[in-house]
Structures are given as C-alpha cells and as structure tokens.
Amino acid sequence: MKHPLLHWLLRLPRHTAFLAVVGSALLLALPFVAILGGQAWVRILDLAILYVFLALGLNIVVGFAGLLDLGYIAFYAVGAYTWALLASPHFGLHLPFWVILPTGALLACLFGVLLGAPTLRLRGDYLAIVTLGFGEIIRIFLNNLNAPVNITNGPQGITLIDPVKFGAFSLSGRTEVFGYTLMGPQKYYFLLLALCVLVVFINYRLQHSRIGRAWQAIREDEIAAKAVGINTRNMKLLAFAMGASFGGIAGGVYAAMQGFVSPESFSLMESIMILAMVVLGGMGHIPGVILGALLLAILPEALRFGVVPIQQALFGKVLADPESLRMLIFGLALVLVMRFKPQGLWPSPERQRELTEGKS
C-alpha cells in the first residue's frame, strides 16, 4: 500500500517530482539557514510568508472574482484584534487558539459580508473607493474605541498578547528538540508555512471548480453570468467572505506572533501593499501572486540591510535613508511593471497569450 501523497508524487513527470521534493526540502531547511544570520532574518521570513498568505486570500476577491478591494487590511485587523482581545491581560481572557482563530475568521467573514452586501452593485473604481473607506473606518474605530468604554485601548494598542500554544507547547520562546534549540520565529515559520500550503491548496481547488468558473464568469461579463443563471450576489458575497476569513486568520497569527497590536499596523498603505503584491505578481495566477508577495515583502528588508553599507562603500557616507529609498523603488517598480509587463511578472499562460495577441 502506498501513501496517497507518495502515489501522487510518483505519477508526476520526473523533473516536476524532483522539483517538488527539492523545493519542499529547501522550504523546510530555510529557517535553519536564516537563523545563522540572526533571529531577525527568520522574522523577516515569517512576515514574508504571512504576506503570501494574505495576498492569496485577497487573490480570491481580486484575482478570481475581479472585485477590486482596497480595504482588505480591515479583515486582517479584525482577526488581529479578535486574538488580542481574547488572549491578553487587557480583558484578562486567555482562550486557546482553536477557539480564537475560528472566532477571528468568522468575525472577519461577517465583516466581509457586511462590506460585500451594500457594495454588490458597485464595480471597479467605485467599489475600490467604498472598500477603501471601509478599511479606514475600521482603523479609526480601533483607534478611538478606548472611550467611553475601553475596548481596543486606542492608539496605544494591546500588549502582552498570548502566543500560539498547542497545549503546553508554546510557539514563542526556545524549545529544545533533540539537542537543537528552536527559536520562536522558527516555530512560527512552520505554522505559517502549513497555513500557506493550505491556502494555496484551497485557492487551487477553488479556481478549478464550479465556483471558480462562476467567479471568472462574473469577472468577465456580469450580465452574461446572470443570464446563464449564476446568482452573482451570492457568488460575490462568497468571494468577499472567503477572502475576509483568510485575512482574519492571518491577523490572528500576526497578533500572536508579534505579541502586540496597534491600529498603526492596519493603515491604507498596507492594503495597497497587499493589492500591489497580487497585481505585480499576476492577478489570479497562484504562483505569480506568491512571487509578488515574496518580492514586495523582502524588498524593504533587503534595502534596510543593503543600502547603508553600499552607500558607505561608494560615497563614504549615507545619502538616502532606506525608508525613503524603499518608496522610491517601490513606485518605480510599479511604473516599470505596468509599462512593460502589465499582466504582472508571472501571469497565467492564458492571460499572457491574450495580451501578446492583442499587440500583433
């Protein structure tokens, strides 16, 4: 008897199977390599994977259903604050993760439907404006819900949030495993990786299903989609709800990982960043979205570590600080991609074909 996974691997073409095995080995080994450069590098990896997760969640809304959502970070915030309120000294609650994470996902899902329902008739730019407003409303609420009753602790945020714990096994702090000391960020890496694999799987399965086809049909021509009997209202709400749930889960893990949340982390810029990851990589194409998320998550960190030494070597002093360079390069990259590869860095083969045929 063969294990189904092994069976699946054996059925793949040889080089694909080889790539899959080597790729997974690399992904599993990565945190052990990164730790050599210090815990900060592992943390960067964690955040990068968290962004991949978020981008794939948003991909369901933007990439599959074609609904331009500029307030995605709101769902992330809902998830993060759900975790922060239910597992911190702020209210004295310390619920286990298997209660909080689903609660966060459900709440985010509810907010997704709340946002989706009134915006069903809007499209394109108009939808973008309303969702943008929604994202800001959530952030402003979080900022101001400290009076008359202190719920969110306002701009100070919530501190001392519990980490993810499986029974007595905490994902933060050190753990000795077979004489090797595992650091907190390394343990979170594996949790995030597992979540990411799950969301890739769900994205892939949804895309190639009756639901995925209905979403694509709505994206292409909503009236025709209605005429063939697709309930566009329910399908759009479903896309919003699913995207939002993933945002909520990501938010929960983020809160637990950082141990601290404040409204500052959920600004419009974050929403735009995540959307840029989806668009830059290639809307609706799963590998493209992953690539986009990794690039945009790693870029600022790489700059932070690279820019100062390079400038010092070249000019003997620091002319531009990494933070301002980051926005400069980000903007330039967006302009260049839109000019030369409007379909994204790694578009799906169909989209590629369509755009190149349009030119000739």
Place this chain on the structure above:
Amino acid sequence: MSTLLEARDICKHFGGVKALTDVSLTIRQGEIYGLIGPNGAGKTTFFNCLTGLYVPDGGGFLFDGQPLQADAPQKAAARGIARTFQNIRLFGQMSALENVMVGCHVRTRAGVIGAILRNPATRAEEAAILRRSEELLHYVGVADRAHDLARNLSYGDQRRLEIARALATEPKLLCLDEPAAGMNGAETEELKVLIEGIRRDGTTVLLIEHDMKLVMNLCDRLAVLDYGQKICEDVPTAVQKDRRVIEAYLGEVPEDA
C-alpha cells in the same frame, strides 16, 4: 399543442419613451416563434423583460403554467429560459469549453466544501459537466476550437458558442437575439439547420431576426412589433400579406395602390 409562454399586457417605458405597450403573445410548446419589427420596435426590450434583465412596468408572464417572477435573470434561467445576446456576450478570456461549462452552473450543485475536498460526488458532477459541455460543442459544431479562448473564435463560431452556452442551462425556451446578424449565406444556412435541430430535440425557440428569408423559412408563427406595440401575430405567409406590417416596414401604402 400546449402553451409554454404567455405574455400578458407587457408594458415597459424608459422615461417618456414607451418601449413596450400592452404586448401580449402566446408561444406554444415545441414551436419556433419569431419576433420581428423595424429597428427600435422593442424586440430586445421584450427579451430583456422576459429574461429578467428589465422589470416590466405592467403585465406579466406565465411560463410553463406558473407566473414568472421576472426580477432576476438567474431566476429566469433556473426556470428554463435561456438567451443569447444581440451583441455577443461571451466570457472572452475563458476557453470555448469553459464557456459552456459555466452554462452548466445552474443545473449543478457543488459548493465550496465540495470544491475544496473534491469528494466523489463533486468529481462525478464535474466529469458530467465536462462530458455534457463537450457534447454541446459538438452539437453546435465548434468542437475543434474547444480549447481556444472565446474571444479568438470567428464571429460565426462565437454566435454558435453562445447558443451552446445557453443550451447548457437545459432550457425549455431558448431565446435567440439576432443570431444570424453578420453571417454570410452559408453560415446562415448552417444556423437554420442548427435551430431546426434544437427544436427537433424538444426545445422551444423564440427568435428575433432581421433576415426575413430565414425568419419566413424557419418560424411556425410570428409576432410583429412596431413602436412597442404588437401589430400582428400569425403564420409567416399571413404576416407577409398583412397591411399593417407592410406599412410598418415600407411606410404607408396609398389607398389606390
């Protein structure tokens, strides 16, 4: 023959423009029914009311013995009314096959859980969708373009693909809005054969068309609209001789002519 669709006093106006005024007509099970009239007579408006894109301002439809709640296109599709569009509306970036598979949506059930888990029931349904879609592509004659993007198909093929997509919803009544527009003689002939085949296989057809030769050869009965009013409903030979129809198309006929 039993009645499939009964339209009673359908009214629709846009501001001051009366697009439809008290239009009543009856379509029988298994016939090919033509809806003709000069440009702007209200034919497409009638289609849009019937398929739920517009809500009529007055009157109602009785479809298959039950009143039709014409307020949402997907409900009309679920009841068994499928349509094509005058200006072709395919899902351009999807393959021809996928377009037809989308058409199967309304008769299938798989939800999110099924899609993610891909359990045996979902896989069986998906296989059935694929098989049926391939059959339909064969049926309308674009099987060899199954994996091309819909937008890259030739004009005639796009028209036929749209019919295949409509047929995938398993309609009782198929509404075709100018299917022969822009087709050459040979393509129109093929289209005629296709529509006759659809009727033979048990689907009633409602046809808007400007190609009079096609309409007169194909339709069992006709209704003629002019300025939003039905001016005639009869078999083609009678319609051709009707004085009001000739007036609508050619202008007033002098008394002594």
